[in-house]
Amino acid sequence: MPKDALISTQSRHRMTTRIWHWSNALCLLILLMSGLTIFNAHPRLYWGEYGANDDHAWMAVGSSQTMGYLRLGELRIETTGALGNWQDSQGRTQTWAFPGWATIPSHYSLADGRRWHFFFAWIFSVGLALFMVMSLWNRHIQRDLHMRRDQWRPSHIWRSFRAHLDLRVIRQTAGEDYNSIQKMSYIGVIFLLLPLMIFSGLAMSPAMDANWPFLTDLFGGRQSARSLHFIGAFLLLLFFLVHMVMVLLSGPFRQTRSMITGGEGKEPLA
Amino acid sequence: MTIITRRKLITGAAIGAGSLLSGCDALNRSAAFQDVLASAETANFTVQRALGDRMELASEYRIADLSPKFRANGTRDPGTADYAASAAQSFANWELRLTGLFAKPQQFSLAALQALPQRTQITRHDCVEGWSAIGQWTGVPLNILLDLAQLKKEAQFLVFHCADRLGGRPYYESIDLLDGFHPQTILAHRLNGEPLPIENGAPLRLRVERQLGYKHAKYVTGIEAVASLAGIGEGKGGYWQDVANYEWYAGI
Known part of the structure; x- marks a missing residue:
């Protein structure tokens, strides 16, 4: 048995994945809510x-x-x-x-909203970069998230989609390897949506416009970058809601526990 | 069993969300926590300054890119008798005083400033609120004035004193010398080829293109060179920094 397959039997989620998952969850929640405060300044x-x-x-x-x-x-x-x-x-x-229950702070303060936003933007960005490097290093991406060739077949994706509509299948397969729709969602969020948030955020900065003018151009202008930043935030919210539904349907306690303790090991990969 | 636990979970999540909100508000009131949050300003400043070659220019645009209307924000008219009298004579008596750490402190009339070499630039104005407007600015590069008045070596910051008051306090702003000597940092007296309108800061407004709009002081009456911002206003370097938690460095 290869060495990395042995490691995968030890727990469902690696320590790096678990730490990043929770720090990222906190960061994204604060970034969304402080971002809505900033949006309120010019809706x-x-x-x-x-x-x-x-x-x-x-x-x-x-x-x-x-x-x-x-x-x-x-x-x-x-x-x-x-x-x-x-x-x-x-x-x-x-x-x-946006109403007070959705913003940080709950009263309108653009200056405070910005402080929260930029502080957690740093933790979020550094955390994402570390997670990417660590997950390449420990082969989490190559082994768990990489789409196998057969998983790209439309028939396979369709089967995976249908399986998501069947509660029994969701429960039965919860501890198995990620299916193609899960992989596409996680890869899409980690490598497209989250970096989009960082770079569209930077593209709104006048200092970055001087440092990296191509960044603002890439997004089609500062206001386009602001629009995409906002759309991206709501796509992340959509991801979060679907993620919550899937966790609730597939066994919320076991799923949450395994993201905290690492959970029971899965079968070694063939 | 499942239904009850699921309900408990949802109730728990709702209680958690509620306490998160009140927890955030409590943290937001804590001075110590605000200091932690504000450390991001230092990181933004250090990294943004390190990423460029320090004299990197902000994007410049073509006439075709101009905003149809350049939005005004903040003070739209200082509203004092002195200001109105000066406006009535097209600011012919307006004086810009250079004070503080200059070897040759001096003052310039608007006409004297207009007789110096000028720079015209079409740039994007980014407000902290999120909107942007593209305008064409003409004015005197600040570095010419700093050289004429011979800035002293001890000087670290340039404070811009203004004719307008907000909430009873005089508006002011400050920048460091890197921005002070930046080629696009100008004291503008024209917008889109016309004399600067009153709502946009007539007769003189600072343009410091790599920072957000609140740094671009309007109705400028004086530039004070200082070694420290501690003695000015409440010591945070600007009106918005003193009255709210806006950051002195507004590069993002």
């Missing part, structure tokens, strides 16, 4: 290099003392009570875009 999104109040926003949260609404292109959806017009914990009407 409008644009495409291109520039964009301010007189320019066309493809997405905007509007508010007045009586109502709140979300505008997507030409579509206007009333969101009173949720976005743009909501009651705070003292029952007062607030007209910031």
Whole structure:
């Protein structure tokens, strides 16, 4: 038996994976909530290099003392009570875009929101870089996340998709190797979505614009980078929600315990 | 059994989320924790300065890229009698005083500044709130003024004093010498080919292109060269730094 296969019998999740998982979960939650505080300072999104109040926003949260609404292109959806017009914990009407329960701090403070955001952005970025290096080093990526050639076949992906709709299959296969949809999700998040968040964030920085002008160009301008940063945040939120549903369906206690203690070993890989 | 435990789990998650929020607010009120969070400013400053060649230029654009309307923010009119009187005569009596650690402290009228070599640049203004506007600025490179007034060796920072007050306090900002001598750092008196409008800081506004908008002091009346920011305002280097937790370094 090869040496690395022996290691994989010791636990379901390696120590590096577990540490990163929880520090990353904390960072992403704080980054999302402090990011919503920052968004509240100017709840409008644009495409291109520039964009301010007189320019066309493809997405905007509007508010007045009586109502709140979300505008997507030409579509206007009333969101009173949720976005743009909501009651705070003292029952007062607030007209910031995202409500206090979704932001850090829970009252509006752009300066404080930025402090939280940048501090945890550093932990998140360094953590992601370390996790990538460690996971290549300990072959977590090559062994557990790499898509085998046959897993790319549409029929295989379709089977994997159907299996996700069957509660029994989800429960039975919970401890096995990752299926193709799991692998695509994890690889997509770790190598595309999370780096996108870092680089689209940096592309909004005027100092980085001087240092690395190609970065802002890559995203099609500073305001496009800001829009993509926002879209990326909500894709991560979507990933989190699906992740939660899958954990709940597949045995939440066993899954959570194995991400804390490492869990029971899986069968050695063939 | 499963249903109860699942319900417990969800209740637990909700309680956890609630205590996370109030916990974050408590941490946010703690001065010690704020100091920890603020350490990211040092990291941003050190890394962003290290990544460039220190005199790297901010992107410049073409006329076709200009924002149709350049948004104004912060003070839109200082509103004092002195300012109004000066505006009425197109700021002919406006004076820019260079004080502090200069071998030759001196003052310049607007006409004197306009007679010096000028730089015109089309740059993107990035507000801390998130919006951006592209404008064409014309003004005197700050390094020319610093050389004319002979900045002393002890000087570490340049403080910009302004004619406007926010919440009863005078607005001010400060930059270090690296930004002070940067070729795109200018005292602008024209925007998009016209005399600078009052809402954008007439007659003189600082452009410090590699930082966010709140660093770009408007209605500038004086530049004070200092060795330390400790004695100015509340000592944090700027109006927004003093009144809220905005960072002195605004490169991101």
